[in-house]
Each structure stands twice: as structure tokens, then as C-alpha cells.
Amino acid sequence: MFEQVKAIPGDALLALMVAFKNDPNPNKIDLGVGVYKDDTGNTPILKVVKQAESYLLAHELSKGYIGATGSPELAPLLQKLMLGENHPLIGSGRIATAQTPGGTGALRVAGDLINAVKPEAKIWVSDPTWSNHFHVFAGSGVEVRTYPYYDAQRNALAIDQMLACITQMTAGDVILLHASCHNPTGIDPSFSQWQQISKAVAERGVVPLIDCAYQGFGEGLEEDVQGLRLLVEQCPEALITTSCSKNFGLYNERVGALSVITETSEANQKTMSQVANCIRANYSNPPAHGAAIVCTILSDNTLRQQWEAELAEMRDRIRLMRTTLVKHLKEINCSRDFSFIAEQKGMFSYSGLSKEEVLFLREQHGIYAVDTGRINVAGINANNIERLGFAINQAIQL
Known part of the structure; x- marks a missing residue:
């Protein structure tokens, strides 16, 4: 049954995740995978989720x-x-x-x-x-x-x-x-x-x-x-x-x-x-x-309020990364206008970067984004945002 099976091309995003994982660059940046990350680059478990799980552990029948x-x-x-x-x-x-x-x-x-x-x-x-x-x-x-x-x-x-x-x-x-x-x-x-x-x-x-x-x-x-x-x-x-x-x-x-x-x-x-x-x-x-x-x-009203507060923290961090990236690109006199990034919503941004520019970021700086130029803004943090801005400025001058 399986000897004549033809392989199907793998999902491009999954392939990007593997490439990022295998990259030895200590300064690599993951802007591809579509999950929220905090300022340390981790996908956290919400505190309120831990509390809910503790309750379930004690009461689940x-x-x-x-x-x-x-x-x-x-x-x-x-x-x-x-x-x-x-x-x-x-x-x-x-x-x-x-x-x-x-x-x-x-x-x-x-x-x-x-x-x-x-x-x-x-x-x-x-x-x-x-x-x-x-x-x-x-x-x-x-x-x-x-x-x-x-x-x-x-x-x-x-x-x-x-x-x-x-x-x-x-x-x-x-x-x-x-x-x-x-x-x-x-x-x-x-x-x-x-x-x-x-x-x-x-x-x-x-x-x-x-x-x-x-x-x-x-x-x-x-x-x-x-x-x-x-x-x-x-x-x-x-x-x-x-x-x-x-x-x-x-x-x-x-x-x-x-x-x-x-x-x-x-x-x-x-x-x-x-x-x-x-x-x-x-x-x-x-x-x-x-x-x-x-x-x-x-x-539960108390847990609900705590969840809304933690959700707001995630939302605000993403907004801050958007506005800070735009501000940094302006400060280094980037020749392309990226102000629209600050107006977009949620984790993702169509950055306007071309496939060639995305490949340059990947090959020269270890910055991983989808070929369409879509980036996960939640992958940006205080430790990598300046490096990202300088790399983007380089890429668009090719």
C-alpha cells in the first residue's frame, strides 16, 4: 500500500520553525511561529490558568x-x-x-x-x-x-x-x-x-x-x-x-x-x-x-477579573512592540515608511518586506519571518528590537 506513496511538500511555516531551531546563531529572532511570547521570548502559562488548574486538581471527580x-x-x-x-x-x-x-x-x-x-x-x-x-x-x-x-x-x-x-x-x-x-x-x-x-x-x-x-x-x-x-x-x-x-x-x-x-x-x-x-x-x-x-x-468573578488583567498585559505588550519598532526605524532614518505597522491589530503584521528582503534577514541576521513578509510582532522584545530595526534597514537597501 505505501511503497508508491508520494511525499507531500511540508508546511512552509513548520519548515521555518525547524530551520530556526537548527540555526546555531545565538542572536537569532523568531518572528514566524504564531504564538504569543513575553519579553523573555517564552510562551507563558497565565497565572490565572495555574490557579484554575489547582482548583480542578482538588475538585475534579x-x-x-x-x-x-x-x-x-x-x-x-x-x-x-x-x-x-x-x-x-x-x-x-x-x-x-x-x-x-x-x-x-x-x-x-x-x-x-x-x-x-x-x-x-x-x-x-x-x-x-x-x-x-x-x-x-x-x-x-x-x-x-x-x-x-x-x-x-x-x-x-x-x-x-x-x-x-x-x-x-x-x-x-x-x-x-x-x-x-x-x-x-x-x-x-x-x-x-x-x-x-x-x-x-x-x-x-x-x-x-x-x-x-x-x-x-x-x-x-x-x-x-x-x-x-x-x-x-x-x-x-x-x-x-x-x-x-x-x-x-x-x-x-x-x-x-x-x-x-x-x-x-x-x-x-x-x-x-x-x-x-x-x-x-x-x-x-x-x-x-x-x-x-x-x-x-x-x-468566577475574581478569576475573570484576573484573566482580563493578564490579557490586557499581553495586548499592551504587543502594541508597545509595534509602536517602538516604528519609532526605532524612524530614529535611524529608515528610508521606508513603516508607520502602518503601529495601526495594525493583534500579533501579526504584513510588514511590506519582500521575499528577497525576508531571505536576507534570515541568511544574514538569523531573523526568521514568513516569505510573504508576515511577522509575529509578539516575537519582538526589548532585547532584540534594536537589532531587528537595523537589520530591516539594511535589508531594504539591497
Whole structure:
């Protein structure tokens, strides 16, 4: 069976991670891997997570299965986090949430659901988008197309082209929208642009699939879901995928969820039976421990406040690295304007660096970034920011 198997090219980001690990340069800088890092270059465990785990260690009673759709306590907590405490959808029967193995698992279940209930539907993703979106939806057997998003000339959102494309989509198709901290560009729509987008999506009869992977990493927990809330107000149906990897620092616990919004409660019950069937045929049950951590934190006022404070510290550090890098490049009279980096949101930035400039940084300075010029701003810290600035200034003079 396996003698004639052809090797598949490895994921470029994973290859970059291996190259960084094998580089003997003591001053190397990792701007590739998409995880949060503190000022020492480590991905920390939040203090509040340690407290929640201590509580669970003392009080956990079973390691039994938690069911295909996961922890029943998690669903309302995540719904309130996304929509607000008193949103009319909550309790209406029109929204239900299934826990999944991370945000990626939620996306895969969403793809499987779409293929099961409307196999002719296409999923439209932004150009560019997180590269794994293509792999996940292809694995579900759903056709993927792209819509314009990034204006390279202005380092801004290509809003006019994006809206024009939405008006040409087929009613019943699905459009994937990043709730905030767009990966990989760091460019989010303004509130007025979100109003235009939600209006266009609703009028065209396209179903929004909102990828909410970075809530709290951009402007704040409320600000980062303003577009999401506009979309669910105007669209009778929607899908939302949630990740707790970043804002809780639970990368290896794989905590995510898929929320399904339908026009009626009856339709929701039927659709969630399809969701449960998709899960049963895939991984059967999601992992319990990470979800228990999130539930413990969100259901306790003291822990919730501590989590929000630690989340704000991560968000503020990323902002500081953005503004400090821009300031440093100006101070050394860099000939290219990088001020747009300070306006972007979240961990990622489309830096505007070319592939050749990225390769120069890698080969000459041990600075690792994705070939597209996408950098992880959280990989910058007080110890490497000056070196990074001087290296960028060198690279653009080639």
C-alpha cells in the first residue's frame, strides 16, 4: 500500500520553525511561529490558568467522556463572551455551541457541516488568509474561493474591491470573516467598514462564518467583536468559530467551539444534530481539561477579573512592540515608511518586506519571518528590537 506513496511538500511555516531551531546563531529572532511570547521570548502559562488548574486538581471527580458537543457549561460562557451578557440571541433557541478541539477543530466541523447540509455551497476566504483555512476546508470537500482583502499599495483594507466581490457571490454561499486581528495582515475593518460589510453580506444572502481566534488581542474584549455583533444582528444565519488558544494561552489544551445561529429554534435543533453527527464521525469527543479551565475562570468573578488583567498585559505588550519598532526605524532614518505597522491589530503584521528582503534577514541576521513578509510582532522584545530595526534597514537597501 505505501511503497508508491508520494511525499507531500511540508508546511512552509513548520519548515521555518525547524530551520530556526537548527540555526546555531545565538542572536537569532523568531518572528514566524504564531504564538504569543513575553519579553523573555517564552510562551507563558497565565497565572490565572495555574490557579484554575489547582482548583480542578482538588475538585475534579471524573475523567469520563463529556459527550460529542462537549462541556455544557462552556457554551453559554463563550456565547456571552462573544455577544454580550444580555444579547437577545442567548436563550432564544436560535444559537447553540459545540465544544471542539481548538479553533481548527471548529473550522473543520463547520466545513463538514456545510458539506453535509449544502454540498454545492462555496466558502469564500480573504486574500490573503491563514493558510490552514485552505487545507481544513479542502479536507471537508468544500470548494474554496477568495475575495480581495489586502491593498498592498496602501497597506490597507481593499474595502471597495471586497464589497464588489460580495455582491457577486451566490446566495447561500459562505464567507469567512476574521472577527479581529486579521491573520496574516493585522488589518481589521473599521466600525463603518464593518457596517458596510455586514449590510452587503445580509443583502446578498451569504452566510457569514466568523473566525473569532483573537478576541481581546486587538483593542479589547468588547471592541474585538463589534463586527461579529453587527453581522449576527443583520444575518438570520451565521457560524462562529472560537479559539481559546491565544487569549487564555491554552495552545496545547485545544479549546475551541463552533456556534451555530439559525433563523428558528427548530432549525437550530436539527442543525445541531448534524453537528453532533459530524463530530461523532471525526473525533467523537473533545478533550475536557482545557474547557474546564476556561469554565472555571469565566464563571468566577475574581478569576475573570484576573484573566482580563493578564490579557490586557499581553495586548499592551504587543502594541508597545509595534509602536517602538516604528519609532526605532524612524530614529535611524529608515528610508521606508513603516508607520502602518503601529495601526495594525493583534500579533501579526504584513510588514511590506519582500521575499528577497525576508531571505536576507534570515541568511544574514538569523531573523526568521514568513516569505510573504508576515511577522509575529509578539516575537519582538526589548532585547532584540534594536537589532531587528537595523537589520530591516539594511535589508531594504539591497
